[in-house]
Amino acid sequence: MNVDAENVLTSLQSSFTQAEFALVSSKVAQQCDALDGASDGMVQDTYGCQDAFDLARDVPTCPADRDGTCLTAAQKTVMTNIMSGPRNSNTDAAIYSDFPYDAGMGTNDYYNWEFFMAMMRDPGAVAFIFSTAPTPYDSSELGSYEYVMSLDMDTDVERIYAIDDTYTESGMAFMTPPNPTDLTILRDRGAKMMVVHGTSDAVFSPNDTVNWYKGLQDVNENQADEFARLYLVPGMNHCGNGLATDRFDMLDSLVKWVEKGQAPESINAAVRSENTELPANWSKTRSRPLCPFPKVATYSGTGDMEEATNFTCVTPK
Numbered sequence: 001m002n003v004d005a006e007n008v009l010t011s012l013q014s015s016f017t018q019a020e021f022a023l024v025s026s027k028v029a030q031q032c033d034a035l036d037g038a039s040d041g042m043v044q045d046t047y048g049c050q051d052a053f054d055l056a057r058d059v060p061t062c063p064a065d066r067d068g069t070c071l072t073a074a075q076k077t078v079m080t081n082i083m084s085g086p087r088n089s090n091t092d093a094a095i096y097s098d099f100p101y102d103a104g105m106g107t108n109d110y111y112n113w114e115f116f117m118a119m120m121r122d123p124g125a126v127a128f129i130f131s132t133a134p135t136p137y138d139s140s141e142l143g144s145y146e147y148v149m150s151l152d153m154d155t156d157v158e159r160i161y162a163i164d165d166t167y168t169e170s171g172m173a174f175m176t177p178p179n180p181t182d183l184t185i186l187r188d189r190g191a192k193m194m195v196v197h198g199t200s201d202a203v204f205s206p207n208d209t210v211n212w213y214k215g216l217q218d219v220n221e222n223q224a225d226e227f228a229r230l231y232l233v234p235g236m237n238h239c240g241n242g243l244a245t246d247r248f249d250m251l252d253s254l255v256k257w258v259e260k261g262q263a264p265e266s267i268n269a270a271v272r273s274e275n276t277e278l279p280a281n282w283s284k285t286r287s288r289p290l291c292p293f294p295k296v297a298t299y300s301g302t303g304d305m306e307e308a309t310n311f312t313c314v315t316p317k
């Protein structure tokens with residue numbers, strides 16, 4: 001890592017510590033944990049939570065210096081900008097989705113994606129894989145400081161969509177279907193699709209996936225769940241980890257759906273005992289149902305809160 005890159009990384013990580021992300025996350029849980037009927041440290045009703053939580057109101061503003069129990073007014077602005085998603089500074093057009101506030105924002109994976117991977121992985125991916133034409137990039141230096149600091153979000157984003165005589169397909173066109181909500185071929189041949197996304201994914205936003213699924217419902221007269229279902233995993237980070245029941249098997253359910261016509265009304269999920277970030281007061285065998293969106297795992301009001309059997313999938317009011 002060269003000196004400049006190290007300075008940028010240090011300054012990013014000191015501008016927001018992981019403990020401060022954990023503070024926000026704990027305040028989210030304070031407002032939202034009980035929405036699902038169980039005060040268990042898990043926020044099942046992700047979208048009810050976006051109405052219930054207010055960063056300005058629910059996280060104390062530091063009267064003076066940062067001490068870990070508050071955010072400065074400037075930090076609240078930064079966090080609002082992060083969670084609102086990137087925008088073109090001239091047109092205010094969204095470059096990518098916004099992100100939901102969630103109970104898994106204080107964990108290692110979340111923080112790493114915000115303040116380490118952004119320097120380590122993303123510049124190489126943007127420079128070399130997603131841009132037309134590919135930008136010369138020295139992967140021996142973390143983040144290639146020169147590349148990162150010269151990137152103009154207002155103009156360089158267009159290169160993700162660009163083609164030229166040599167690169168006749170853009171990075172975006174290669175990575176995404178031309179019309180993501182047109183699953184007619186899949187649907188009409190009787191195939192099924194199960195999509196999973198953690199609600200505390202700091203790199204790809206679950207809101208983006210939810211918006212895609214809502215679009216899919218719109219073009220299928222709200223019958224899309226006959227062939228495609230989305231399972232949000234509350235508190236789960238990017239593909240795993242977080243404060244979540246992130247151990248589950250979708251494949252057997254998919255096979256039963258395709259071969260026996262048994263639609264997966266819920267998926268059994270459990271915590272992974274090797275996840276060292278889980279709170280000590282959670283059972284090592286805690287389980288929860290994963291529910292097809294927009295349903296939310298809701299506590300029945302009686303029985304052991306560590307057991308999935310005492311939760312049902314309910315559509316929020």
Ligand SMILES: [Ca+2]
Nearest residue numbers: 033038040042
């Ligand atoms: Ca809860």
